Every structure is written in C-alpha cells, then in structure tokens.
Amino acid sequence: SEKCNDGIHETLADLSSFQLEKVLHNNTNRKTVCLKGKFAAKNGDALVLLEKTAFAEENLTGDSDYFTKASSLEKVFHNDIYGNYNYFPKINLNTVKATIIHPATEEHFLKYSQQNCRIIDETPEIYEQVVLPQITSEQFDLNWVYNILEHKSESDRIVFEDSDPNTGFILLPDLKWNGEVDTLYLLAVVHKRGIKSLRDLTGSHLPLLKNIQKKGIEAIKSKYGLDGNQLRIYLHYQPSFYHLHVHFTYIKHEAPGILAERAHLLANVISNIELLPDYYQKVTLPFVVRENDKLYKKLKV
Amino acid sequence: SEKCNDGIHETLADLSSFQLEKVLHNNTNRKTVCLKGKFAAKNGDALVLLEKTAFAEENLTGDSDYFTKASSLEKVFHNDIYGNYNYFPKINLNTVKATIIHPATEEHFLKYSQQNCRIIDETPEIYEQVVLPQITSEQFDLNWVYNILEHKSESDRIVFEDSDPNTGFILLPDLKWNGEVDTLYLLAVVHKRGIKSLRDLTGSHLPLLKNIQKKGIEAIKSKYGLDGNQLRIYLHYQPSFYHLHVHFTYIKHEAPGILAERAHLLANVISNIELLPDYYQKVTLPFVVRENDKLYKKLKV
Numbered sequence: 001s002e003k004c005n006d007g008i009h010e011t012l013a014d015l016s017s018f019q020l021e022k023v024l025h026n027n028t029n030r031k032t033v034c035l036k037g038k039f040a041a042k043n044g045d046a047l048v049l050l051e052k053t054a055f056a057e058e059n060l061t062g063d064s065d066y067f068t069k070a071s072s073l074e075k076v077f078h079n080d081i082y083g084n085y086n087y088f089p090k091i092n093l094n095t096v097k098a099t100i101i102h103p104a105t106e107e108h109f110l111k112y113s114q115q116n117c118r119i120i121d122e123t124p125e126i127y128e129q130v131v132l133p134q135i136t137s138e139q140f141d142l143n144w145v146y147n148i149l150e151h152k153s154e155s156d157r158i159v160f161e162d163s164d165p166n167t168g169f170i171l172l173p174d175l176k177w178n179g180e181v182d183t184l185y186l187l188a189v190v191h192k193r194g195i196k197s198l199r200d201l202t203g204s205h206l207p208l209l210k211n212i213q214k215k216g217i218e219a220i221k222s223k224y225g226l227d228g229n230q231l232r233i234y235l236h237y238q239p240s241f242y243h244l245h246v247h248f249t250y251i252k253h254e255a256p257g258i259l260a261e262r263a264h265l266l267a268n269v270i271s272n273i274e275l276l277p278d279y280y281q282k283v284t285l286p287f288v289v290r291e292n293d294k295l296y297k298k299l300k301v
Numbered sequence: 302s303e304k305c306n307d308g309i310h311e312t313l314a315d316l317s318s319f320q321l322e323k324v325l326h327n328n329t330n331r332k333t334v335c336l337k338g339k340f341a342a343k344n345g346d347a348l349v350l351l352e353k354t355a356f357a358e359e360n361l362t363g364d365s366d367y368f369t370k371a372s373s374l375e376k377v378f379h380n381d382i383y384g385n386y387n388y389f390p391k392i393n394l395n396t397v398k399a400t401i402i403h404p405a406t407e408e409h410f411l412k413y414s415q416q417n418c419r420i421i422d423e424t425p426e427i428y429e430q431v432v433l434p435q436i437t438s439e440q441f442d443l444n445w446v447y448n449i450l451e452h453k454s455e456s457d458r459i460v461f462e463d464s465d466p467n468t469g470f471i472l473l474p475d476l477k478w479n480g481e482v483d484t485l486y487l488l489a490v491v492h493k494r495g496i497k498s499l500r501d502l503t504g505s506h507l508p509l510l511k512n513i514q515k516k517g518i519e520a521i522k523s524k525y526g527l528d529g530n531q532l533r534i535y536l537h538y539q540p541s542f543y544h545l546h547v548h549f550t551y552i553k554h555e556a557p558g559i560l561a562e563r564a565h566l567l568a569n570v571i572s573n574i575e576l577l578p579d580y581y582q583k584v585t586l587p588f589v590v591r592e593n594d595k596l597y598k599k600l601k602v
Contacts (some may be wrong), residue, residue, distance in 0.1 A: 009379035012386070015368045028355035029555070031332050035361070052395075054329035060321065060336070067316045073399060077308035085313075087351060087399040094395050098374060098388035117552050118530040121568040124412035144381050153380045175385060183329040229419040233361060234561055251418055251562070251589070254330030260535055261552070263561035267422040271585035273417075275436070276577060284572035288552065 008039050008102050009045070015226040017041070018048065025114040030256070034112040036104075044103025047112060051097045056180045065090040097178055111240070119261055120299055122285045126200055134225045134295050135196065135242055145243045148172065149191055160219035165191055166209040171219055174247070176256070181224050184231075184250040188212045195244035198237045198264060198285065203277030209270050212246050220248060234263040238287050309340050309347070309403050313592065318342070319349065326415035335413040337405075348413060353399045366391040374534025417592045420562055421600055424585050428500055433597050436497065436543055446544045449473065450492055461520035466492055468512040472520055475548070477557070482525050485532075485551040489513045496545040499538045499565060504578030510571050513547050521549060535564040539588050562589045 017040040024047075025034040031052035039046055063119050065071055070090040088094075101108050122131060145154040148170060162168040166193040177185035190208060195201070201209070217228035232249045236257055239245070246266055249255040256265060272279040289296045318341040325348075326335040332353035353486055366372055377385040389395075402409055408475055423432060448454040449471060463469040469492040478486040491509060496502070502510070520528035533550045537558060540546070547567055550556040558564060573580040590597045 006384070007379075009376065009384040012374055012376070012384070014370050014373050015388075016370050018368050020363045020368060023361050026356055026358060026361075029328060031353050031355045033356040033361065050356065052332050052356075054332050055327055055334040055351065055353075057324065057327060060324050060327075062321045067319050067321060069315050069317050072315050073313055075310065075313070079310075081308070081402055081404060083310040083313070083401040083403070085399040085401065087316075087397040088392050088395075089397055091389050091392055091395075094386040094389075094392075094397065096390055096395065098386040100384040101382055102384070103382060118528075119552055119566075119568075120530065144383070147380065154378070157378070175383065180329075181532065182327055197401050201407065227302060227419075229421065232420065232560075232562060235485065251420055252329075252415070254328070254560070259533075259555070259559050260561050260564035260566055261533060261559075265420075265561055265587045267420075267585055267587050275580065275583055279576065280575055284568055286566045286568050 007044055008100070012039075012100070015048070018046065024109060024112055027114075027149065035117075037134065038111055039102060042102070045109070046100060047101040047104040047108050049099040049101075049112060051099075051176075053095045053097055053178055054183050057182055058180075065093055095178075097176075099175065110290075110293070115292055117290055118296060119286050119289045120289055120296075121290060122287055124282060124284075125198055126299070127285075130298050131238075131295065132199075134298060140241055142241060142243050143243065145189060146193075148189060159186060159223055162211065163191065163216055164211075167208045168192075168237055169208075169212050169216075169246075171216055171248075181226070182224065182250065183253045183255070184220070184224060184248070185253070186216075186220065186248040188216050188246040188248065190244045193243065196242040197239050197244070198269065198280050200244075201269070201273060201280045203273055206270065208256055208274055209266065209273070213266055213270065216246070216248055226250060233266040234258070235266065235269060236262050237264055237285055238262075238289075261286055309343055309401070313401070316349070319347065325410060325413050327416075337410055337417075340403060343403070346410070346411050346463050347401065348405040350400040350402075350413065352400075354396045354398055360394055363375050366394055383563040418589045419592060419597060420589055421597075422585050422587050425583060427600070428586075431599050432539075432596065433500075435599060439541055443542065443544050446490060446542065447494075449490060460487060460524060461516065463512065463516055464492065464514075468509045469493075470509075470517075470547075472517055473550075482527070483548045483551065484554045484556070485521070485525060485527065485549070486554070486556055487517075487521065487549040489517050489547040489549065491545045497543040498540050498545070499536055499570065501545075502570070502574060504574055507571065507574060510567065510574070514567055514571065515549070517549055522576065527551060532593050533559060533564075534567040535559070536567065536570060537563050538565055538586055539563075539590075562587055 018037050020035055020037045022036045024036050033050050035048040037046055066089055073089050074086040154172060157172045158170055160171040169188045171186055173190045174185040174187050177183060220226055230251050232251050234247050319338050320341060321336055321338045323337040325337050334351050336349040338347055371391040372391050375387040455473060457472045460469055461472040469490045471488045472487055475486040475488050521527055531552050533552050535548050
C-alpha cells in the first residue's frame with residue numbers, strides 16, 4: 001500500500017541491515033528477546049521481537065527429521081543414566097518467530113521493555129478522574145483495527161465473521177500465533193465501534209458478548225477441533241488497544257497475558273453483568289501498570 | 302563407569318536410533334517437550350526432554366551471525382508498520398537443550414507427564430448439585446491446617462498473627478517459597494473454621510477480608526520491604542484445601558496458580574461483595590479440572 005513506500009516489509013530477507021542499539025527485554029522463561037535498532041538507509045527506529053517457537057506436535061512423529069541424522073547431538077556431560085546434550089535440529093524444524101515493527105514509536109519501545117510493575121485497585125472514581133482522561137488524551141491509533149473490520153488488510157486471515165453491526169465480530173489469528181493448534185490464539189474483534197474496554201460494558205452488550213462466546217466456540221470447534229471447555233476465553237484490563245476484543249486461547253497453552261491481574265474470563269464477565277447490569281461501572285478492577293508509565297505517575301499524585 | 306555398559310551416553314550422536322512412543326508433555330510457554338520411547342537395540346525405556354534455549358546476551362551484539370546473511374527471514378505477512386516473519390538463525394545460534402534419561406523408570410515418566418484440563422463454568426446450581434457433594438464426600442484432611450492455627454506445628458515459621466477468632470489469621474511462608482524476596486510467596490490462613498472457599502463468602506465476611514488485606518500488607522512491608530501495590534493478593538477457586546486462605550505473591554514473580562482461570566484478586570473479591578453481599582452465591586465461577594479427576598467425570602454426566 002502507499003503508506004508502506006518507505007517501509008521495509010516489501011523486501012527484507014535477513015537482518016544484515018539491522019543495526020542493533022539496545023536489548024530491551026530478554027525473557028529467559030519464554031525464550032523471547034526484544035531489540036531496538038535501525039535499518040541501514042531507512043528512516044525511523046525499528047523494534048525486532050524474536051521468539052523461539054514451541055515444538056509443533058505434527059513434527060513429533062517417528063518419521064520427522066528430529067529423529068534422523070539431519071539433526072545432531074553434542075554431549076555436554078553424562079552422569080549414570082542422565083545425559084546432557086546440545087541438540088541441533090534441522091534448520092526448518094527450529095524456527096524463530098520474528099515480529100518487526102518499523103517505523104516504531106516510543107510507545108512501542110515502552111510496551112516491549114521490561115519494567116517494574118504495580119497493581120492499581122481502580123475504583124470507578126479513579127477510572128473517571130485519572131484513567132479515562134489519560135486513555136482519551138493518548139488517542140491510540142486504531143486504523144489497523146478498522147483496516148481489519150473493513151477487509152482492507154488481513155482479510156485472508158479471517159477465520160470467521162458475523163457482520164451484524166451490533167452483535168457481529170471478526171475472528172482471526174492473534175499476531176503472536178504461529179498457527180499450531182497447541183498454541184491456539186485467536187482474537188474476536190467486534191464490529192461495533194466505541195466500546196473501549198470492560199468499563200464500558202452494560203446490560204445492553206449481553207447479546208454481543210453471548211454471540212461472541214457461542215459463535216467463537218463453534219467456529220473454533222469446526223476449524224480446529226477443540227471443545228469450548230478447552231478454551232480460555234477472556235478480555236484484558238487494561239487492554240492493549242481500546243476497541244473491544246476477546247481473546248481465545250487453548251487452555252493448555254500458557255499464553256502471555258493470562259494472569260489474574262489482567263485477564264477476565266468471558267463467562268464470568270457475562271455472569272457479572274447478568275447479576276448487575278452496571279457491574280463494570282461500579283466495581284473495583286485491579287490492573288497492572290509499569291512504574292515508568294505516564295499513567296502510574298498520575299495515579300501516584 | 303561399569304553401570305553405563307549398556308548405556309547410550311557413550312556414543313550417541315543424533316536421535317536416529319530413538320523410537321518415539323509418546324509425547325508426554327508439550328509446554329508451549331517454556332518451549333519444552335518431553336518424549337517417551339526406546340533406543341534401537343538397547344534395553345529399557347528412554348525419556349528425552351527437549352528445551353529451546355533462551356537467547357544468550359553474549360550473542361546479542363552487532364557483529365553476531367544473528368545479523369548477517371547467515372540467518373535468513375521469510376515473510377509471513379505484513380500490515381502497515383507490522384511485519385511477521387519466520388526467522389532461521391544460523392544453526393549454532395539456535396541450540397536446543399536435550400536431557401536424555403536411559404533407562405528411565407515409571408517415576409520419571411509420571412513426573413514429566415502432563416494432564417489435560419477443561420474449564421467448567423460453575424453456576425450456583427452446578428455447585429450445589431455436583432461440586433459441593435463431591436467436596437463434602439472427599440472429607441479433605443485439614444488437621445495440618447488446625448495444627449498451624451493451634452501452634453502445634455510450623456509455629457517458628459509464623460510471620461504475623463492476629464488471634465481474633467472472627468477476623469484473625471496466621472501469615473506464614475508458602476511451602477513452595479525458598480525465602481528470596483524475588484519469589485516472595487506467603488499464605489494467610491484464617492482462624493475461623495468452616496469457610497470452605499469463595500462460594501461461602503458473604504457480606505458478613507467483609508471485616509475478615511479487609512483485615513487480612515490491611516494487616517497482611519503491613520506485615521510484608523515491615524518484614525520484606527515490599528509495598529502493597531507490589532503484591533498479588535488472591536484466593537484460588539477451586540482451592541487446594543477447603544479452609545479459607547489468601548495467597549500473597551510478589552507481582553513480578555510468576556508463581557504457579559496465578560492464571561485467570563484459578564486466581565481471584567482479593568481487592569476485586571471485596572468489591573464484589575460490597576456491590577452484592579450474596580455475589581458468591583449467585584455468580585458463575587469458571588474453574589479448571591483435570592480430565593481424569595472424579596469431579597470431571599461427574600460433571601460430564
């Protein structure tokens with residue numbers, strides 16, 4: 001597209017033009033790393049997020065190249081029945097997932113840098129007086145979401161669509177997902193605009209929420225074979241973008257963002273609103289904020 | 302050594318003689334996989350544990366082969382500034398750690414096997430008709446809890462005690478905690494008996510819950526120096542034992558049992574009961590159960 005003329009995504013074939021400036025984050029548990037740098041002869045900063053991929057079940061069969069001479073072992077030491085090795089799988093079995101953002105903004109770097117966090121018990125008053133004005137002033141760019149909803153981009157990735165303007169949604173793979181069922185991660189993005197987060201949900205949204213629950217489960221069952229009770233279906237608070245969306249992940253996959261301080265299960269959200277239609281306007285919602293986030297500085301005052 | 306005469310660790314150079322029988326466990330978060338099988342012409346079962354390695358900081362420099370043509374990129378798609386790629390680092394930069402146990406025993410296999418789980422959306426009816434009778438019939442032994450409350454055991458481990466029979470509790474280190482502040486994990490066990498879980502909590506328990514919140518935070522601040530907003534304070538549903546207790550963990554420690562499908566933040570629990578004193582008798586509470594658990598078999602009927 002025209003917006004991409006100075007972009008790098010049309011031609012990039014390796015990282016030899018990447019000039020590393022800083023390691024922003026190295027998660028040794030998840031095996032991810034986040035790098036800041038520039039691409040030679042291109043304007044703007046770049047963010048490169050690398051993630052070792054999980055082992056794909058379909059490659060874990062007796063005839064895969066994991067179990068041929070194409071993948072070698074190098075012994076580190078052994079002790080009795082226990083042996084420790086470095087293993088070098090054939091290159092196509094050992095992918096790293098790379099997400100490259102260019103040009104990237106300060107907000108992108110902040111989002112991916114490792115930082116100390118605090119839990120804020122957000123009362124309705126704190127939401128109205130501090131959080132909502134901050135969200136409004138930041139004016140997050142939602143064009144990429146509208147591109148999806150208008151079929152201007154990623155339309156070939158759509159897994160399911162219900163086009164009803166009030167209760168409809170588009171279900172598509174999350175950017176973090178590589179497509180293996182083991183790590184299934186889809187997002188339902190609602191067609192209706194202007195619902196920022198959990199805080200905006202009332203009794204009037206029950207048909208929307210129940211429709212996402214029912215049809216999202218059906219679509220995943222039919223395409224990927226998982227039952228509804230094998231899915232973790234949830235919303236984030238705070239979300240990473242303020243256009244209502246629901247996460248679907250495989251229960252056995254420990255996806256990022258599924259901790260109690262951030263993820264709210266859809267079944268419980270629906271039940272809360274059924275008990276009290278203005279539940280989300282009245283309840284205290286804890287959320288996690290980074291210490292050097294603008295929002296945390298405002299909350300401390 | 303003599304014990305290794307029939308062993309495999311003297312000569313193994315690849316996995317081509319490994320005969321895969323079963324994938325015991327695939328952790329897509331940590332990128333580990335655990336395999337059961339045999340080695341051709343060798344007696345006994347083998348356990349092969351593979352783990353993708355974390356990115357090594359010493360390789361994250363401008364002159365490493367991560368950033369030369371030796372490591373290639375393959376575009377999956379792009380949308381605006383965001384690009385998604387498969388990345389193939391040079392083979393020696395992309396090691397997998399292999400631990401091989403041979404011959405391995407049944408205990409090794411049990412230790413490394415994963416069980417499949419399901420999410421149950423527990424309505425009040427399901428609780429009354431299926432879950433409560435099951436909890437009651439199992440008659441969990443709570444003597445170890447009463448021993449703590451009566452100072453018959455672990456009294457030297459007590460970090461703080463409020464001995465009030467209605468609002469009091471004992472705060473002590475969780476058994477999983479090694480004592481480092483980085484992984485801080487304490488439990489508050491209430492003195493009052495007969496409160497099984499979240500489901501039993503009503504407006505009458507607000508003084509108890511608020512007392513645990515206030516004095517638990519104060520005790521941890523004074524002994525370990527952490528602020529209240531650096532603590533994840535939560536209850537489990539289902540709990541691992543049916544005597545009310547509250548978990549305190551350091552927010553930056555990803556302790557076991559902090560996922561959205563199991564952990565309920567105390568601040569939110571208090572707010573729910575303030576909004577609706579019988580909230581926990583009316584709400585739908587999702588929880589996770591293993592497929593081969595008795596409870597799951599009863600829930601399926």
